[in-house]
Amino acid sequence: MRIAGVSLFSAFARLPSLIRVSAPVPTPVSGHIKSFCAPVSSRLLHSQSAAMSLPERKPFTPDFFFRQLFDTESSTYSYLLADVGTREAVIIDPVLEQAKRDAQLVKDLGFKLKYAINTHMHADHITGSGWLRQLTGCQSVIAAASGAKADRHIEEGDRIEFGRHAIDTLATPGHTNGCMSYVINEQGCIFTGDTLLIRGCGRTDFQEGSSKSLYENVHAKIFSLPDNYRIYPAHDYKGQLESSVWEEKRYNPRLTKTIDEFIKIMENLNLPYPKKIDASLPANRECGVYDIPKE
Template sequence: MIFRQLFDVVSSTYTYLLADEGSKRALLIDPVFSQARRDLALLEELGLTLALVVDTHAHADHITAAWLLKQKTGCQIASAKVLQAENVDLPLEDGQEFGVDGVRLKAVATPGHTDGCMSYVLSDQSMVFTGDALLIRGCGRSDFQQGSAHKLFESITKRLFALPDACLVYPAHDYNGRTVSTIGEEKAFNARVGGGANVTDFVEYMHAMKLPHPKKIDEALPANMRSGCPEDGRLPEDPSWADIHVTFGGVPEIDYNWLERHLDKVTVLDVRLDEEVKDAPVSEALVDLHIPLDQLRARVGEVPKDKPVVTLCRAGRRSAMAVNILKESGFEQVASLSRGLLAISRH
């Protein structure tokens, strides 16, 4: 199985990619709307086809990317049936098995943080994706969205703690840099529900927390009840000046075929060393300007701003750094030539 744990720093949300190595079919758990481009880039780089996106609950701190990813890939959307969210293709019930070829999960109802919380257990019980029901050394709050501290205690102690001690716990959030735990660890050390705590211990602890209202709840909840579909039903606008592809590393790139057709519409900046340009010259019809990468910050004023800028180098690595330098200097329409001059040599 291919497995990746991804992180959104703004909402401290973990997104999980699971895929079958044979069929290359994948699913994403708890994708974040603002990170959809990142997730799509990773899928493309790993050669995977997204078949399913799954939310553990209706999040209050971020908007799900489920609807957006469905528009981009044709994948299906799954979430708890009790949520009655719009645009869901697979409404999940307690005990239901689902997934993709080679990666099967079981839906386990774990209400308490919200009424519609689900945890997803891998078929061999080696991993569980707990959403906000069980966090690492903590748990989700229980004071809104039909939350109940009593229900949450039952969900954690009767359902999640019934899994094998070695089962790896992957939560939807962590705010302290922790990435994974185990059921055995949480039974022993969870600050709210571990170490033999009873229902009174837990409920009194939760009632005493008095947390502030989630900042994005008024925006996130209505959107998440539409599976992340914007209120106007429109896709976010992509860059219009070029066929931009953003890599998993966050680099905006264009390919040589596009560049060749639009040379008159852009400024092409060569950031190779002087000796490289001398030893491997490029046609003046292709390159408009040459500034070595180590001089670019000092000479950025020489780069025209009347057109978008395409940076290039030998292999497309230094030109990616040139993109960052130009963006730092206020250039908005800028991209790196994918694979650099190596791509040109193949034509």
């Protein structure tokens, strides 16, 4: 909750130190605080201020379906989104080994998969978009700048529609040239792929990587969104499901640094060569179609 015009500290500073006020617990009124209770310890006050600075989450609309899916081998999140009214659905960053699972889920829920969308050309797993196209009749989607084949190539500013809902596209290269982030403004969320992770970011030491470009795109495009927007990345390796613009602007250990400090950090990560890159990149350039299992 935000407090307009005055902080709790300044509000309490104006209360005479010897006056004790018996007042009700603070009551939220249209984003403001109606009444204060005093006295409180400075530590408690600090804790309350920190808690109240958390932006209010925007709830999903009733006709918006959201399901977060996971692949344990690559620690990849896929996202099934749908319009409950029209039953049109899309999936973001599907994984080849989970394509049958995802197709069955779409069928079970009575959805019609319209698009299988990739945030970029992945190096750590083979996309499931090619197999899902065979299983469901959907179209594959990826950025034109990725260099990968797809039924539909997109650029920044293009819209991806499913039912009455729409995804707005942001070009956020840096991890790769073709990285896109997908924003659904009505729902207050963004799917950041590998560009922005929870308390981290994608590596920039291969596949057209650019630390400078990644930093600039995150700050100019993702961090310029409202603080309460949920962030859904393509991966997490510590079990966290989501973050927010507010959190990453304050607590991301890399992207809260200056651009020069960030570039130095990225240059000294000393990460191992991706295990599946030699198989994943050739397959993903072809939309994964030549590695579809025969079964």
